[in-house]
Amino acid sequence: MITLSQLLNNTASPWNITTQRNPCLWEGVHCNSSSVTNLSLSGFGLVTSDFLPVVCKIGSLQALDVSNNQLSSIPNEFITSCGGIHGLKLLNFSKNSLSGKIGLELDQLDSLKSLHLSRNHFDGSIPTNLGKSKALEQLDLSVNNFQGSIPEQLADYGNLTHIDLSFNNLSGFIPGRIGELSKLEVLILSSNNLNGGIPANFSKLATLSRFAANQNHFSGSILVNSQISENFRS
Known part of the structure; x- marks a missing residue:
C-alpha cells in the first residue's frame, strides 16, 4: 500500500518527510492505528492546492481541514479523487481565497456530513448537490x-x-420547506437581502435553538411555540 509520505513527497506539504518518516507523528495528522483518518492543516500558510488530489488517495481519510490558508483554487481532480473515499465525512475550506461557482461535482462526495466554505469569494447560486446519500448535517457557506x-x-x-x-x-x-427539517438546531440567515415573512411552520421546529435573521427585509410576525421561545431566550 502506498504511504502518505510517498504521496506527499515533492508536494507543498508543511512536513519534513526526511527527518520524520512516520506520518502519524506529523503535526495535524491524526491516525487510527496506522491509518490516517484526519488531516488538520488549518493555518499552515498553504498557498498552492496542488497537493489536494494526492491527499484524496488516502483511502482511510475521514476529515480534511485546510481552513485559514491562502488557497485560491480547488483542482478539478480533487472532487473526483475524494469522491472515491467512502468514509470522507468532513471538508473545511473556510478562510481562504477561493472564488467562482460551486457546480454539480460535490454530489460525488457521497458520505459528506459537514461542509464548511465560509469566508471565501464564492458566487453564483447556493449549491444543492451535496452528496447523493444526502447525509449532510452541517452546511456553512457564510461570508x-x-x-x-x-x-x-x-x-x-x-x-x-x-x-x-x-x-x-x-x-x-x-x-417553507426549510421548516420540514425536523433535526435543525441552528439556522443563520443574517445580513442578506431576504424579504417576506418567516414561514409559519417554523413554529414546529422543536429542535431549533438558534435562529438569526437580522439585517434583512422581513415583514410580518414570527410564530413560535413555547419550546422554541424558551430556546431563543437561552
Missing part, C-alpha cells in the same frame, strides 16, 4: 458572494442540524 434565492432543495437533506448562509447576497423568501 461569500452567493446570490439568488435559498433553494428549497436543501430540505431534501433531512439530517441537517446546522445551516449558516449569513453575509451573502441572497434575496427572495425563506422556503
Whole structure:
C-alpha cells in the first residue's frame, strides 16, 4: 500500500518527510492505528492546492481541514479523487481565497456530513448537490458572494442540524420547506437581502435553538411555540 509520505513527497506539504518518516507523528495528522483518518492543516500558510488530489488517495481519510490558508483554487481532480473515499465525512475550506461557482461535482462526495466554505469569494447560486446519500448535517457557506434565492432543495437533506448562509447576497423568501427539517438546531440567515415573512411552520421546529435573521427585509410576525421561545431566550 502506498504511504502518505510517498504521496506527499515533492508536494507543498508543511512536513519534513526526511527527518520524520512516520506520518502519524506529523503535526495535524491524526491516525487510527496506522491509518490516517484526519488531516488538520488549518493555518499552515498553504498557498498552492496542488497537493489536494494526492491527499484524496488516502483511502482511510475521514476529515480534511485546510481552513485559514491562502488557497485560491480547488483542482478539478480533487472532487473526483475524494469522491472515491467512502468514509470522507468532513471538508473545511473556510478562510481562504477561493472564488467562482460551486457546480454539480460535490454530489460525488457521497458520505459528506459537514461542509464548511465560509469566508471565501464564492458566487453564483447556493449549491444543492451535496452528496447523493444526502447525509449532510452541517452546511456553512457564510461570508461569500452567493446570490439568488435559498433553494428549497436543501430540505431534501433531512439530517441537517446546522445551516449558516449569513453575509451573502441572497434575496427572495425563506422556503417553507426549510421548516420540514425536523433535526435543525441552528439556522443563520443574517445580513442578506431576504424579504417576506418567516414561514409559519417554523413554529414546529422543536429542535431549533438558534435562529438569526437580522439585517434583512422581513415583514410580518414570527410564530413560535413555547419550546422554541424558551430556546431563543437561552
